[in-house]
Amino acid sequence: MNFLSKLFITAATAVAATSPAFAEDSQGKIQVKAFATLVDPSAKITKVNTDAIGLAAGSQTRADTNVTPTVAVEYFVSPNFSIETIAGVTQHDVVGAGALSGAKLISNANIIPATVTAKFHFDLGSGVKPYLGAGPSYFMIFGEDPDSTAQALGATRVDLSSEFGFAxxxxxxxxxxDGGLGLSIDAKRYFMNTTARFFAGNTLALSTKHELDPWVVSAGISYRF
Structure with a gap:
């Protein structure tokens, strides 16, 4: 049985055990969080699909980190079980590593990490509630451009595929x-790939698969009502 199956079985058990008492819970069902969020993706090449330019052996890539504001909205089905979604946009550049060290490849790649997670909250009896969650995600990627090195090699357009993943x-x-105000700290690990396609005019010159797998770490203020 995988982690997600165990999580949902635990959450379902918690819902059954706590739902009758939820009407008596003094806390609200909705929680909104305003975060400062660090996004640290990998962008490592895992497969070369098309190579018309002759990549050197040991060619690799990496993406830069970014700090961006995000907002989370959470609905409590019971005191211990909630559903959460996040909203935000993060922008990244991709540069070369290994044999491509110093190369500027992709600029201004904007990502909307549409994510829904099911969360189980552990009540420690002091008001402090750690939680675990998991759920699907869809990374919408747009606005990317070939950077200076890619342009010098003849690239006129680059496309990063939007993909489904898991968090x-x-x-x-x-x-x-006692009025619903709180502090929240959150960490997510995404498992997500994308395919980069570089074009020279209408000709596909290079197509590579990349492992994004970002760590997304957030801290901020919450309000439950």
Whole structure:
């Protein structure tokens, strides 16, 4: 039985056990979080599909990190089980590594990481509630351009494919007062690939598959009502 199956079985058991008492819970069902979020993707090449330019052996790529504002909205089905989605846009450049070290390849790749997670919250009895979650994600990628090195090699257009993936999540909610205000710290690990296609005019010159697998770490203020 994989992690997701165990998580949902645990969550379903918690819903059954806590739902009758939820009407008496003094906390609200909706929680909104405003985060500062660090996004640290890999962008490592895992496969070369098409190579008309003759990549050197040991050619590799990496993406830069970015800090961006994000917002999370969470609905509590019961005191211990919730569904959460996030909203935000993060922008990254891709540069060369290994034999491509110093090469500027892709600029201004914008990513919307549309994500929904199911979360189970552990009540420690002090108001502090750590949680675990998991769920599907769809990375919408747009706005990317060939950077200076890619342009010098003749690339006129680059496309990064939008793809489905999966996220694991862990974090903690800490109440700051009795009015619903709190502090939240959250970490997600995404498992996500994309395919980069470089074109010279209408000709596909290079197509490579990349492992994104970003760590997404957030901290901010929450309000539950």
């Amino acid at each position: 694991l999540q862990g974090g903690v909610d800490v109440p700051l007062n």
